[in-house]
Amino acid sequence: MPRSHKTLSRLFIDAPLSAGASVELGREQTNYVLTVMRMKAGEALVVFNGRDGAWMARIADAHRKGAVLEIVVQTQHQTPKSDLWFGFAPLKTGRLDYLVQKATEMGAGVIQPVITRYTQVQKLKADKLVANVIEAAEQCEVLSVPEIRAEVGLTELLAHWQQTQGLRRLVFCDESAPTHSPLRQLRDLDGLPIGILVGPEGGFSDDERNHLLAQGFVVPISLGPRILRADTAAVAALTVVQSIIGDWR
Structure with missing residues (x-):
C-alpha cells in the first residue's frame, strides 16, 4: 500500500476521530509529541484509533500537562479488520x-x-x-x-x-x-x-x-x-x- 503523508509523524490515540473534533492528549503522549518529537503548536501529524481511519491533526495547544489536537481532515479510510x-x-x-x-x-x-x-x-x-x-x-x-x-x-x-x-x-x-x-x-x-x-x-x-x-x-x-x-x-x-x-x- 502506498504510504500516505509519510513525512508526518503518526500517533495512535484512543478517542473518536471526526473533522473539527478536539482531543486532549495524556501526559505520556504529550511528552512524546512535545519532548521526544519536538513538535510545537501549529504543526501537523497523522492520528488514528483503529476504528475511524487516519486523520491529519494539528497541535492546537501545547503545554506540559496535556497538548490539545484539532482533527482536520481524513487522510485514509478505515481498513477492514483482518480475520487472520x-x-x-x-x-x-x-x-x-x-x-x-x-x-x-x-x-x-x-x-x-x-x-x-x-x-x-x-x-x-x-x-x-x-x-x-x-x-x-x-x-x-x-x-x-x-x-x-x-x-x-x-x-x-x-x-x-x-x-x-x-x-x-x-x-x-x-x-x-x-x-x-x-x-x-x-x-x-x-x-x-x-x-x-x-x-x-x-x-x-x-x-x-x-x-x-x-x-x-x-x-x-x-x-x-x-x-x-x-x-x-x-x-x-x-x-x-x-x-x-x-x-x-
Whole structure:
C-alpha cells in the first residue's frame, strides 16, 4: 500500500476521530509529541484509533500537562479488520517484541500467546504487548490494529477451538513434518478462515504434536528443510499464508 503523508509523524490515540473534533492528549503522549518529537503548536501529524481511519491533526495547544489536537481532515479510510488469527509460544523479551511487531506488520488480526511445555515465558505483560503492536502500527501505517488476547494453554486452546472458532482451520507449523512445499495444503484452505500456530524455541513436545495432529481442524505444514528460530518461523509462516491464500494476492 502506498504510504500516505509519510513525512508526518503518526500517533495512535484512543478517542473518536471526526473533522473539527478536539482531543486532549495524556501526559505520556504529550511528552512524546512535545519532548521526544519536538513538535510545537501549529504543526501537523497523522492520528488514528483503529476504528475511524487516519486523520491529519494539528497541535492546537501545547503545554506540559496535556497538548490539545484539532482533527482536520481524513487522510485514509478505515481498513477492514483482518480475520487472520496468529498464535505463538511466548519468547524472551526482545525477540518477543520483534515477533509481535512483525505479526502486526504482516496483517494478523488477533495475536494469541499460547503456553506450551517448552514455552520460555509463562507470564506476559499485556500492556507491553499492546505498546509493541501500537508502535508497529504507527510505523507501518497499519490502521486495523490487532487484538491482543490473554495467554492460553495449548490443551485448553484445542479443546475449545471449534466452539470458539467455528470452521477456522489451524495451520500448524510442524518442524517434524516431511520437507515439502505447503502450496497444495494451503490452496485447499482457500476461502476458509485461517489460524497460524508457531511453537517455542524447543519445538512442541511429542505429546503436543500428536495431540495437534489428532485434531480434524489442524493442518500441518513444513517451513522448509532448515530449523528456524521461533521468531523467524513466525515471519515465514505469515509470509507463506498471506502470499498463497491471504491478502497479498
